[in-house]
Each structure stands twice: as C-alpha cells, then as structure tokens.
Amino acid sequence: MSYVIEGRTGPWELVVGLEVHAQVISQSKLFSGASASYGGEPNTHVSLVDAGFPGMLPVINRECVAQAVRTGLGLKARINLESRFDRKNYFYADLPTGYQISQFTHPIVGEGAVEIELADGSIRTIGITRLHLEQDAGKSMHDQDPTRSFIDLNRAGVALMEIVSEPDIRTPEEAGAYLRKLRMILRYLGTCDGNMEEGSMRADVNVSVRKAGEPFRTRCEIKNVNSIRYVMQAIEIEAARQVEIWEGGGSVDQETRLFDPARGETRSLRSKEDAHDYRYFPDPDLLPLVVEEAWVESLGAVLPELPDAKRQRFQSEYGIPRYDAGVLVAEQATADFYETVARGRDPRLAANWVIGDFFGALNRTGRTIQDSPITAEGLGGMLDLITDGTINGKIAKDVFEDMLETGESAAAVVERRGLRQVTDTGAIDAAVQAVLDANQDKLAEYRSGKDKLFGFFVGQVMKAMAGKGNPALVNAALKKVL
Amino acid sequence: MSLDPATVRRIARLARIGIDESDLHALQGELNGILGWIEQLNEVDIDGVEPMVGTGHAALRMRDDVVTDGDARDAVLSNAPDAAGPFYTVPKVVE
Amino acid sequence: MMLTELTIAAAQDGLRRRDFSAVELVGAHIAAIERLNGRLNAFITVTADQAMDAARRADDVLAKGEAAPLTGIPLGIKDLFCTDGVRTTAASRMLENFVPPYESTVTANLLRDGAVFAGKTNLDEFAMGSANINSAFGAVENPWKREGEADTVLVPGGSSGGSAAAVAASLVMGATGTDTGGSIRQPASYCGIAGIKPTYGRCSRWGTIAFASSLDQAGPMARTVEDCAILLQSMAGFDLRDSTSVDCPVPDYRAACGRDLKGMKVGIPAEYRVAGMPAEIEAAWNKGIAWLRDAGCEIVEVSLPYTKYGLATYYIVAPAECSSNLARYDGVRFGRRVPAASLDEQYEATRRAGFGAEVRRRIMMGTYVLSAGYYDAYYLRAQKVRNLIRRDFERAFQQVDVLLTPTAPSPAFAQGEKMDDPVQMYLNDVFTVPASMAGVPAMSVPAGLSANGLPLGLQIIGRSFDEEAVLAAASAIERAASFTHRPALRAEVV
Incomplete structure (x- = not known):
C-alpha cells in the first residue's frame, strides 16, 4: 500500500527503520547474579558489579546468550558463532560504570527477515540488520526532591536485545505491523514479554523522507517510543515536519528527538547530542564470545512453532480460513487453546466457537485465557454434546453462558438444568399436535398456500419444548403432519 | 597529529574532567609530547595484521542463569556520598 | 635472631618449631x-x-599443629586490592574514605x-607511575642510599x-603488587x-x-625468589568471577626454584x-648470562623486532582502558564528591x-586515542x-625456554x-612493558650493585603459564649473585 506525503513540491516517500530494545527474559542479569525481575524495592536487585564498584568484573549469563540465539533463529537470521562485547562510553546518572557493555562491531546475530501482513492482505518482508546483546541502564527519578534526582539501579545490567531493522519500512502502518509481528515472535519464543507499557520493549524510530527514486536523505532518530500507536503517530508527525523543512529550503539535521504525544510533536534532544562520542572499544574484561554450532542447533531443535508456520498449519490441517488462522495464532496461548478444543472435533466448529463466543466472553468479562472459567477442555466437552446430539446449537449458547458464570462442565450444566435435547418422537409428535390445535387459524392460512408459516410452527414447537427439541426431528414431524 | 587548545577542551569535556584555562597550556604541551613520541608506531607495517583481542588462552566462560547476588542494599549504599533513603542522588537532571 | 631479617621460608619453619x-614475629614487624x-x-594504612589479633589467632592455630602455608606471616597489601572493611584508596583523593564491603x-x-x-x-595513584611520586598520600622513599649521599631521597x-x-x-616479609x-x-x-608478574590470567583480578x-x-614481592614462589602459590588460581582468569592447574612453584637448569635454553x-644503555646495566646483564651458562643453560641470541614499539603501544592501550575503567569515579555511588549545581558540573569538579x-x-590521552576519527590511527594500530609483539615472544619461545634481560x-x-x-x-618501563603486552610471566631478581651502591635487577621472561621456568632461572641467578646487600634504612638498624 503506497503512502505518500503530499507536499507543495509534490509527493514524498517515507523511509523508516526501527531499533527495538527488547528486555531478555532471564532470572539474573546479563553480567551479574542479581535478580532481573521487574519491580522490587529500590536498589535491592543490585550487585556491586551492577553498581560499578572498584574491582568488580562482568561474567556473562548463558541463558541471555541462548535467548539471543533463539531470537536470531526465530528471525531467520544468521547466528555469528563468534561475537564480541564492546564498551560504549558516556557519562550519565543511571549508568554506574560510565560505559554500557554492548556489541558494536561483532553482534551475535546478523541479517534476518520478518514478514508482515497489511490490512489489504498484502505481504511485505522487512529486513533485520542485526541483533545484539547489551545492558540496560538504571532509572532516574526527578520528582521526589526539589534539587536532586534519585537513582535506582534495579534495572541496571538487565539484558537487552537490540533488534535493528533495515530502512525497509515505508508507511506508519508497516511500522505498526512490524512491531506487532516482532512482539508476537518474541512472545512465542519466550525471549521477551513484549510489554511496552512496562518498558520491556521500546523502540527508537529512524525517520527520513525523500522524493521517489532519490537516495536516502538525512534521518532523525526518535528515542524511546513506548507504544505501537505512538510509533505510528510519531512517524507521521516527524515525516510532515521534515517535508516542511525541505520544502522551505532548509535541511534536516541528523539528531535525536523525543516524541511528545500530548502535544503531538517531536522535539530535539540537543542537550543529549552534545559532544556524543561513544569511544567504543572491545571490553578488556571479557573475551570474545564463542558459541558452538552444535549448541545453536540444539537450541533451534526445540524452538517452538512460530506464528507464520502455525498459521499455515492451521489452514491446511484444520481447513479454517486464513483470517481465522491469523486470529488464532496471534498469541501462543490462544493457538494452544484452539488446538486443544479442535483436536478430535470439528475444527471449523471449534474455530467459530473460540473466535466468536469464547473471545467475546473474554472481552466482555475482562478475563484472559489463563483465568477464564471455561477451559479448552470444558469448551471441547460442550462441543462434544452438540456433536452427539445431546444439546442443540441454541441451547449450547445458554450452556456456554452458564459455564462462564459457574465454571461447571457443560455436562453438569445440562444435567442440572435438564437441557438434554428431546429426541423422543412421541413427545415431539405430541407437542406438534398441541401447537396445531392451538393455532387452527394459522394452520388454515398455511394450508391455503402461505408456506412461510412453516417456520412459525417450528418456533412454536421449540418454544413449547423449552428449546430442547431436536430441530431435525421437529422439522420432520411437522412436515409429516402438514 | 597535534592537539590545539580547543581539542584539549573537547577531550576534557568528554572525560568529564574540569580544566582551568591556566592548566590548558601545560596539558596541551604534555599531551602533544606524548603524542609526538607515540608517532613512532606509524613506521610499523600493520597490513594484514589482526588487532589483539583477548588473551588467546580461552573463550568467554558462561555462567548459569541463577540469582546469586543482590539484595544487599546496605552494602550497595555503604559508600554513597549522598544517599537519600534507598536511593543514590545526583543534582537534579532536567530532561 | 632478627625476626625481621628472616625469609618467609625460614619463618614458616621457625613458627612450626615454635x-x-x-x-x-608480627610484633617485630609492626614495631x-x-x-x-x-x-619511608x-x-x-x-x-x-588487626594484625596483632590475627597473630594471636595464628598462634592458636600453630599450637594445634594446623598451620596453613602462610599462618602468622606478616605481609603488606598494595592499596589497590580491596580489603573487606579496611579502607582501600588506590592512593587517590578520589577513594580517600572508600571502605569496600568485599575482599579481593x-x-x-x-x-x-x-x-x-x-x-x-603506598603506590602511584591508581597504579599509574614508575616512581611512586604520584600518590595522594605522599611519595615513598627508597630505603637504599647512593654511596656517600645519605641525604638524597631516591624513588x-x-x-x-x-x-x-x-x-x-623488612617492615613486612613479603607484599602483594x-x-x-x-x-x-x-x-x-x-x-x-x-x-614476579605471573602470566595474565593466573591471578584473579576480581x-x-x-x-x-x-x-x-597481581603478583608477589619478597626478598627471595623462593618467598615469591611461596606467596604466588597462594595468590594464584582460577576464579569464576574473573572472565579472563584461566582454568589451568597451579603447579608447585617452590619446587621449581630448586630445579636443575641443565639444558635450559x-x-x-x-x-x-x-x-645509550649504561655500562653497568650491560655489565650486570652479561654477568647474568655467564651465571646461567655456568648453571648449564644454553645461551641463544634471539630477536624480538617489535619490542622497541612496546612502550609506545603501551601508552596508547593502557590509557585507553584506564579512561574507561576510571569513568566509574563520578561521585555518585562511592568516593569523593564535589557538589555542584548540575550533574555535568559535578562530574567535572x-x-x-x-x-x-x-x-x-x-x-585525557586515553579519551583522545579512542575518540571518533582517531581510533584507527591510535588504538586500533596499537x-x-x-599482536606483532606477542608473536615476537611466541616465535622466541619456540627457540628458547626463557629470556634474560x-x-x-x-x-x-x-x-x-x-x-x-x-x-x-615512561622510559623507565622500556624493558618491562613488552612482556606485559604479550601477557607472559616475568620476574625481576637482584643481580648486583651499581657503581654507586644501588641494586640492579635482571628480568627473566617465560612462556605463558610457565612461571616454573622463570622461578628456576631466577633462583639460579639469585644463588650465583649471592646478593646479600641490604638497604641503609631497614628494620634492624633504625
């Protein structure tokens, strides 16, 4: 889908690349044994290594390396068997050692790709330039004291993966789709929880504009945008700003900017730019990181099925539409739920119930799959009752609502409320006769050719049977009599 | 390469070391003396030579992902020149 | 018996014999x-x-016959090693009041x-210096005096x-350096x-x-090669907390001191x-060559062509690393702080x-050689x-077992x-820097006196993780030199 910014001088094209910082899921920090868990009293998840005490040394966490490798494999990227750690030197209040340990020249993961799907159904591939491991910084709090900022180092040293895309993104929508897809992959892999609100996934957005066919123009980096919606807004606003500058005869300065969603603008962070010179060099406290090919293979062998593959399998194995499959694989938990329901049952019926009634119920009650009173087994049990004729589809809706309320099994609800479908033809015939008797006028109209009234009789019979009549048998009995 | 006063100031700023104008001249002379002396490395043919990285004796060892440290706030704050409750402090940073 | 003149080896025996x-022993040194x-x-600090308390505990241990290798031996610890609960300054105003909650x-x-x-x-501030005049706690005086110059203070x-x-x-029996x-x-x-400076990776830097x-x-300093071996035995060893520590068994260093040198190259x-090398330095070197030849060694002329670039290389690499290592001294978490209105002003002050x-x-030097535009010309080139210097040593050690300089x-x-x-x-370190650049072990041993009565050392450099050969050759020189001279200022005369 083409996205064009109409300027006074004609159309402009948008060029965007994203640097995503994803917090690695691990027990302890990248280079220290302190807890990496979120929260905690200030400065309690801090070792003397994290606080940069004299003589303290980093020792790398194997699981963090494994998480980076898993993510690289999930992004279909090259794993660099030898990588290195460099120091990025700068002074800041929440950076205890005065340098961040990162991977500058030799990242652990090289080129890869992410496929995104757009609203019009088209598919685009966004290139991944690299993924590297680095340390997170601590947190400064500015609102606790009139003259001082307070420093909490609980986050300092937690492992981050920086995932850098190629400047392949051409529309805000693509940026949103890319972030959603990346987050989905990270969650499937269990390498990052993708929670942008808590800051465990943040994006730096590189934006430039150009006329069609031109080489890239100067870009600006919008730092630390913390929601997908904001990323899309920031791109639009920043692109418009740049077009304005170029068309006004000015030129865009390469700089770091901040997105202010309240004011709907980006603004320069010139103060931070001041004399930036990170003086990267190989960290002499660490040796080159060498991972064995066999280890990488063993990690790859137990990688979970990823969303794209799962969706294709759902389509082919369960015969459900691409759109439904896409909805079901959006979260690993949803996909697992669906598969439990669908296995050994009618997979289309299962998809309809999961996407329709079940998701609707979760939305309505504000619950998640994890705390839903209806389990996958429970919903499957209800489908079984439909399939074996114990209940009909209409009664099933009642049973479902009851299950949602009480958490009981479908069989228990049916039993308790006597909702078992009536298949006794004697009882059905009796009900039919009673309805006809009570509606002699309608019967006469029907007989005089008003066929549409057949439905009326079905409804009346079902009503008389409290909805429990087997619809097929009711139909057959009516047809015979009429 | 020879350092001018502006470069000396820029380096001092990068290193966050305050310098007075009165230091500048002496410092510039000393640094240029050292730089002049290390110019001798320019005569070494380094074509095709890899830079030394690590010691060559081992690759990086990886530790298990277990929480073995932290939960030692008293130690962490024991030497802080100006702690405020559980926090370190710096002059207010305006962002 | 002058307790302060004993070697560690002799003191171990004396303590065990009671x-x-x-x-x-400790009291004599404290005095x-x-x-x-x-x-001096x-x-x-x-x-x-604490030392006298430790000595009393050592006597209890000795009385039970459970002595460890260094039980009761008084040592000095360079104030660069963090000591739990004992102020550790690095000889810097920056850490004047720093008390580490950990032990190196x-x-x-x-x-x-x-x-x-x-x-x-005492030391040069953050270990940067060759004369111990760069200490925030004042310069150290060398206990030796030039002949006839009792008032000249030497470094x-x-x-x-x-x-x-x-x-x-003789204020202590040995010390860490x-x-x-x-x-x-x-x-x-x-x-x-x-x-002795052991192989890089032999002693933990944690x-x-x-x-x-x-x-x-890190390495030991003592009055005899054997005492160095005894101390190194304790100091060395693999440490998981230092990623550059090498997991390599620590051999019996003391035994290596008595090793026969026959056939050593x-x-x-x-x-x-x-x-411009002073004649007396060259003479001492030649004497060392003769002593080792007499001990049965084969003397081989070797070439280390890149050695002469060692010092210039060092003065790029070491400042670069130091500029980054010392960034943590920012007045926030420990150490000195000069308050100022803004964060940057506070850092700078x-x-x-x-x-x-x-x-x-x-x-400043290190910041410059790493900065944008200069990294390739300085740091990367260095x-x-x-690497060329290291290869020099590797090639030499294909021919010989140790080097003598x-x-x-x-x-x-x-x-x-x-x-x-x-x-x-900086030129004082011209002979010692190359072995540091290559990471190989090297030792200085007293070989004689200069014309004006000052000690001269010879350096033995060995292969990586072959401190034994270094100790063996140094012991042979020590025996041949029978260096019994003592400085003018020492425990038993002042």
Whole structure:
C-alpha cells in the first residue's frame, strides 16, 4: 500500500527503520547474579558489579546468550558463532560504570527477515540488520526532591536485545505491523514479554523522507517510543515536519528527538547530542564470545512453532480460513487453546466457537485465557454434546453462558438444568399436535398456500419444548403432519 | 597529529574532567609530547595484521542463569556520598 | 635472631618449631613499621591492631599443629586490592574514605592460607607511575642510599613502590603488587628485592582496582625468589568471577626454584641492547648470562623486532582502558564528591579534585586515542602492533625456554629527577612493558650493585603459564649473585 506525503513540491516517500530494545527474559542479569525481575524495592536487585564498584568484573549469563540465539533463529537470521562485547562510553546518572557493555562491531546475530501482513492482505518482508546483546541502564527519578534526582539501579545490567531493522519500512502502518509481528515472535519464543507499557520493549524510530527514486536523505532518530500507536503517530508527525523543512529550503539535521504525544510533536534532544562520542572499544574484561554450532542447533531443535508456520498449519490441517488462522495464532496461548478444543472435533466448529463466543466472553468479562472459567477442555466437552446430539446449537449458547458464570462442565450444566435435547418422537409428535390445535387459524392460512408459516410452527414447537427439541426431528414431524 | 587548545577542551569535556584555562597550556604541551613520541608506531607495517583481542588462552566462560547476588542494599549504599533513603542522588537532571 | 631479617621460608619453619610465636614475629614487624614508616611512607594504612589479633589467632592455630602455608606471616597489601572493611584508596583523593564491603580474590586467598596483613602499602595513584611520586598520600622513599649521599631521597620505583620499600626495609616479609607495565618488576629492581608478574590470567583480578584490564596482573614481592614462589602459590588460581582468569592447574612453584637448569635454553634478545644503555646495566646483564651458562643453560641470541614499539603501544592501550575503567569515579555511588549545581558540573569538579595530574593526563590521552576519527590511527594500530609483539615472544619461545634481560635501564633515581617530561618517566618501563603486552610471566631478581651502591635487577621472561621456568632461572641467578646487600634504612638498624 503506497503512502505518500503530499507536499507543495509534490509527493514524498517515507523511509523508516526501527531499533527495538527488547528486555531478555532471564532470572539474573546479563553480567551479574542479581535478580532481573521487574519491580522490587529500590536498589535491592543490585550487585556491586551492577553498581560499578572498584574491582568488580562482568561474567556473562548463558541463558541471555541462548535467548539471543533463539531470537536470531526465530528471525531467520544468521547466528555469528563468534561475537564480541564492546564498551560504549558516556557519562550519565543511571549508568554506574560510565560505559554500557554492548556489541558494536561483532553482534551475535546478523541479517534476518520478518514478514508482515497489511490490512489489504498484502505481504511485505522487512529486513533485520542485526541483533545484539547489551545492558540496560538504571532509572532516574526527578520528582521526589526539589534539587536532586534519585537513582535506582534495579534495572541496571538487565539484558537487552537490540533488534535493528533495515530502512525497509515505508508507511506508519508497516511500522505498526512490524512491531506487532516482532512482539508476537518474541512472545512465542519466550525471549521477551513484549510489554511496552512496562518498558520491556521500546523502540527508537529512524525517520527520513525523500522524493521517489532519490537516495536516502538525512534521518532523525526518535528515542524511546513506548507504544505501537505512538510509533505510528510519531512517524507521521516527524515525516510532515521534515517535508516542511525541505520544502522551505532548509535541511534536516541528523539528531535525536523525543516524541511528545500530548502535544503531538517531536522535539530535539540537543542537550543529549552534545559532544556524543561513544569511544567504543572491545571490553578488556571479557573475551570474545564463542558459541558452538552444535549448541545453536540444539537450541533451534526445540524452538517452538512460530506464528507464520502455525498459521499455515492451521489452514491446511484444520481447513479454517486464513483470517481465522491469523486470529488464532496471534498469541501462543490462544493457538494452544484452539488446538486443544479442535483436536478430535470439528475444527471449523471449534474455530467459530473460540473466535466468536469464547473471545467475546473474554472481552466482555475482562478475563484472559489463563483465568477464564471455561477451559479448552470444558469448551471441547460442550462441543462434544452438540456433536452427539445431546444439546442443540441454541441451547449450547445458554450452556456456554452458564459455564462462564459457574465454571461447571457443560455436562453438569445440562444435567442440572435438564437441557438434554428431546429426541423422543412421541413427545415431539405430541407437542406438534398441541401447537396445531392451538393455532387452527394459522394452520388454515398455511394450508391455503402461505408456506412461510412453516417456520412459525417450528418456533412454536421449540418454544413449547423449552428449546430442547431436536430441530431435525421437529422439522420432520411437522412436515409429516402438514 | 597535534592537539590545539580547543581539542584539549573537547577531550576534557568528554572525560568529564574540569580544566582551568591556566592548566590548558601545560596539558596541551604534555599531551602533544606524548603524542609526538607515540608517532613512532606509524613506521610499523600493520597490513594484514589482526588487532589483539583477548588473551588467546580461552573463550568467554558462561555462567548459569541463577540469582546469586543482590539484595544487599546496605552494602550497595555503604559508600554513597549522598544517599537519600534507598536511593543514590545526583543534582537534579532536567530532561 | 632478627625476626625481621628472616625469609618467609625460614619463618614458616621457625613458627612450626615454635622457636618464636606469630605474635613475636608480627610484633617485630609492626614495631619496625612504627619506627620507619614515618620516614619511608611505605604504608597508607597500618592495621596494627588487626594484625596483632590475627597473630594471636595464628598462634592458636600453630599450637594445634594446623598451620596453613602462610599462618602468622606478616605481609603488606598494595592499596589497590580491596580489603573487606579496611579502607582501600588506590592512593587517590578520589577513594580517600572508600571502605569496600568485599575482599579481593587474591587477598582472600592469602587470608585463607593464614597470612597476616600489616597494612595497605603506598603506590602511584591508581597504579599509574614508575616512581611512586604520584600518590595522594605522599611519595615513598627508597630505603637504599647512593654511596656517600645519605641525604638524597631516591624513588622506590612504581607503581608498587610502597610494597617494594616495605619489603626491602623488612617492615613486612613479603607484599602483594600489581604489574600493568612493570609495576612489580621495576620497583623490585630499584629496591633490591624479587618480584614476579605471573602470566595474565593466573591471578584473579576480581576485587583489585583496575588500571588497564588487559594488562593488570597481581603478583608477589619478597626478598627471595623462593618467598615469591611461596606467596604466588597462594595468590594464584582460577576464579569464576574473573572472565579472563584461566582454568589451568597451579603447579608447585617452590619446587621449581630448586630445579636443575641443565639444558635450559636462555634467549638473549638483541633488541634490548638499546643505544645509550649504561655500562653497568650491560655489565650486570652479561654477568647474568655467564651465571646461567655456568648453571648449564644454553645461551641463544634471539630477536624480538617489535619490542622497541612496546612502550609506545603501551601508552596508547593502557590509557585507553584506564579512561574507561576510571569513568566509574563520578561521585555518585562511592568516593569523593564535589557538589555542584548540575550533574555535568559535578562530574567535572569531582574528577578534577579527585584525580591527580598523572591520572588526569592518562585519562585525557586515553579519551583522545579512542575518540571518533582517531581510533584507527591510535588504538586500533596499537592493538595490531601489540599482536606483532606477542608473536615476537611466541616465535622466541619456540627457540628458547626463557629470556634474560635487564629489568630497568637504570638504578633508582632521585626524587625530582626525570619529572618534567612524562615521556622521560615512561622510559623507565622500556624493558618491562613488552612482556606485559604479550601477557607472559616475568620476574625481576637482584643481580648486583651499581657503581654507586644501588641494586640492579635482571628480568627473566617465560612462556605463558610457565612461571616454573622463570622461578628456576631466577633462583639460579639469585644463588650465583649471592646478593646479600641490604638497604641503609631497614628494620634492624633504625
């Protein structure tokens, strides 16, 4: 889908690349044994290594390396068997050692790709330039004291993966789709929880504009945008700003900017730019990181099925539409739920119930799959009752609502409320006769050719049977009599 | 390469070391003396030579992902020149 | 019997035989420190009370016959090793009041083996210097005097100058040092004692305040080679907390001292015969060659063509690493803070006031050689030359087992000399830096006196992780030299 910014001088094209910082899921920090868990009293998840005490040394966490490798494999990227750690030197209040340990020249993961799907159904591939491991910084709090900022180092040293895309993104929508897809992959892999609100996934957005066919123009980096919606807004606003500058005869300065969603603008962070010179060099406290090919293979062998593959399998194995499959694989938990329901049952019926009634119920009650009173087994049990004729589809809706309320099994609800479908033809015939008797006028109209009234009789019979009549048998009995 | 006063100031700023104008001249002379002396490395043919990285004796060892440290706030704050409750402090940073 | 003149080896025996108690042994040294430290300034912090308590505990252990290798042996600890609950300054205003809540691996190993710490020895600030004049706690005086110049104060060398002076003057039986470009070997040479920088990775760097991480290595200083071997045995060993520590068994170093040298090949690197080398240095070197030949060694001329670039390379790599390692001294979490209105002003004021001139100079140099536009020309080029230097050694060690060179281009000089020009000062390390750049073990051993009565050291350099060959060759020189001279200022005469 083409996205064009109409300027006074004609159309402009948008060029965007994203640097995503994803917090690695691990027990302890990248280079220290302190807890990496979120929260905690200030400065309690801090070792003397994290606080940069004299003589303290980093020792790398194997699981963090494994998480980076898993993510690289999930992004279909090259794993660099030898990588290195460099120091990025700068002074800041929440950076205890005065340098961040990162991977500058030799990242652990090289080129890869992410496929995104757009609203019009088209598919685009966004290139991944690299993924590297680095340390997170601590947190400064500015609102606790009139003259001082307070420093909490609980986050300092937690492992981050920086995932850098190629400047392949051409529309805000693509940026949103890319972030959603990346987050989905990270969650499937269990390498990052993708929670942008808590800051465990943040994006730096590189934006430039150009006329069609031109080489890239100067870009600006919008730092630390913390929601997908904001990323899309920031791109639009920043692109418009740049077009304005170029068309006004000015030129865009390469700089770091901040997105202010309240004011709907980006603004320069010139103060931070001041004399930036990170003086990267190989960290002499660490040796080159060498991972064995066999280890990488063993990690790859137990990688979970990823969303794209799962969706294709759902389509082919369960015969459900691409759109439904896409909805079901959006979260690993949803996909697992669906598969439990669908296995050994009618997979289309299962998809309809999961996407329709079940998701609707979760939305309505504000619950998640994890705390839903209806389990996958429970919903499957209800489908079984439909399939074996114990209940009909209409009664099933009642049973479902009851299950949602009480958490009981479908069989228990049916039993308790006597909702078992009536298949006794004697009882059905009796009900039919009673309805006809009570509606002699309608019967006469029907007989005089008003066929549409057949439905009326079905409804009346079902009503008389409290909805429990087997619809097929009711139909057959009516047809015979009429 | 020879350092001018502006470069000396820029380096001092990068290193966050305050310098007075009165230091500048002496410092510039000393640094240029050292730089002049290390110019001798320019005569070494380094074509095709890899830079030394690590010691060559081992690759990086990886530790298990277990929480073995932290939960030692008293130690962490024991030497802080100006702690405020559980926090370190710096002059207010305006962002 | 002068307890302060004993070797560690002899004191171990004496303590076990109960010829004297640990309280007597440690007490004699504490008394010597009290008499002499005011003059020598070898210690920044004396922990007399803790040392006497430790001595009493050592006597209990000795009484039970459970002595560990260093039980009751009084040592000096360079004030660069963090010691739990004992102020650790790095000889810097920056850490004037820093009390680490942890014990460095090397000192913990020594404590495990029963050693008694008499105090923290003086050094050049953050180990940057070759004369121990760059200390925020004042310069250290070399206990040796030029003949007929009793009033001239000589430097002890640096950066482990306090350790060297303390050991030479018998204030302690041995001491820890650290060596980044010669900081153990050069002061050992200037003070007439032995000192070994082991292979990079042999002693853990955990808990030792960093100067240049790829070069820093701890080692012992003592009056005999055997005493160095005894101390190194305790200090060395694999440590999971240091990623550059090498998991390699620690052999019996003391046994290596008595090893027969027959058939050992000793390389004499031609490039160390630098222009302008004082005749007495060259003479000492030639004597060393003769002694090793007499001991059965084969002498081989070898070439280390890139050696001459060692020093210039060092003065790029070490400042680069130091500029980054010392960024943590920012007045926030520990150490000195000079309050100011803004964060950047506070950094600048703190680091200006906290660091001495040489430290500031090296941080500036290091910042410059890593900065945008200069990295390739300086730092990257230096690391390539460093690789060539390392290959020089690798090639040489295909031919020979050890190398023999002088330790320093001169004997100890006087305070005030060589102090106007940083480069002149740096040249003191010209012979010691190349082994540091290559990471190989090297040792200085006293070989004789200069014409004006000052000690001269010879340096033995060995293959990586072959400290045994170094100790063996150094022992042979020590035996042949029978160096029994003692400095003018020492425990039993003052």
